[in-house]
Amino acid sequence: MGVLPGGYWDRAGRLHREFELATLTGREEELLAGAHAAHPAALVTEVLSRCLARLGDISPVPPEVTRQLLVADRQYLLLRLRRATFGDRVAADLVCPWPDCGRRVSIGFSIDGVPVEEARERAPAHTITASDGTEIAFRLPTGADQEELSDHLAVNEAETLTGLLARCVLRIGGQDGPPGREAVAALPVAVRAEVEQAMRERAPSVEQTLEAECPECGRTFLAPFDVHRFFFGELRTDAGALYREVHYLAYHYHWSETEIMAMTRDRRHTYIDVLADAIEVLNGGT
Template identity: 30%
Template structure:
């Protein structure tokens, strides 16, 4: 039986020449080290897909920096199971959705504490981005009733086209009061939202008081007297001033205008309001 011969050669990474393992052991060893060194180098960063990146309308304030880029991800079956367990609690559903679907805010990984700092509009922007990353940008609605002609129709909207309002951070809002002077308020964040909705049995008036107690910075009356915000001050405001402050906060809050979406009924040309909530965006869960 003739002796079996092995031709152990491979291409060198330098110049493409072949290295003979048996005939040139030193050269082969050096080449193998080069190959291992190349393989152990830091892997190139792979950018997130475009539909997983979102620009926050307010941003996360960190010292002198404001992080406005966030990354979200597509939800999975495991996420669906987690969301199903908290579906009956709207606040817990929202918090869980944001924790599962948001990867980072700027360079910071997402934590419940970070999410609580975000303005409500930033949180809405994340919810909308998670929805697009998971299901795509198109959303179809059946059996919409046109308020102009009364006809029922279906329509598909492009969630990428939802208008958004931005503000510079940090930002406060000045609201004129009925009898002169003004209220200085800050935009509510996730922590304020949690406090407002903590008591599931609270009336809408009590929830409004809880929100104003946290977001009301100060009141300056017509004589120039300044009173710092407090729970008692929020409850002591006139009903007209309370409504004016809440209306201005809702109107000027940065973020996607989910409650202001309108579509046109092509048959009659009428404008049809189509406000969206978190529950609407994730109705398939």
């Protein structure tokens, strides 16, 4: 069991923070192996929906809910999922950025050690009064925003940020209803910066920079740590290897595909190792 650093507000205005995760199985690996790398946010929504056994009193947790989770809550869940599936220790291969070193090193770190900042103020919507007196209501960015904007990000980052703000700003001044993209784009630069800062301050966050110590030269450096890239890079099995493993276990143990795909990767590999040992003993004995 765990607790989200932010939390999910349902339509009835109730906050859900406690969660239970199941581990990843071959079914999720299959999903990741076949998925399109260009839409990581949609993939996160799907994986979290499959692996979240419970969120508050929501169980099962449908994609419509995991899509509405705050960006940092989704990152936090991916880290917990990684820990539940493969353990807490991570080994990252990095290049030491000190110019007179520059060696390729393997850095170990603990997932529990990744700093997580909880939301300071929890509410489905927030309001600030900008320095020019305008009252602006907004919500915090979610997976739905990432899904919606991921296509545009590669094209134009500034456009994407305006798009994000247009989705998250709920009201400007005394207006009724969402202001729309044009009204948001027309906000004075200073006001816009204030809204963006207020969003950052109110959102929970998962640290995406690691402090590492180079084992070669002994100096420390900061390394970027992209939760999505890390998670999917590590978990992306090629589908061919997965199906060979399933075939191998089915052939020797006569288990069904469904049974084997429901196992975690660790468990599958344990059986494969046991089998390899047994086969070696058999061959050695003849």
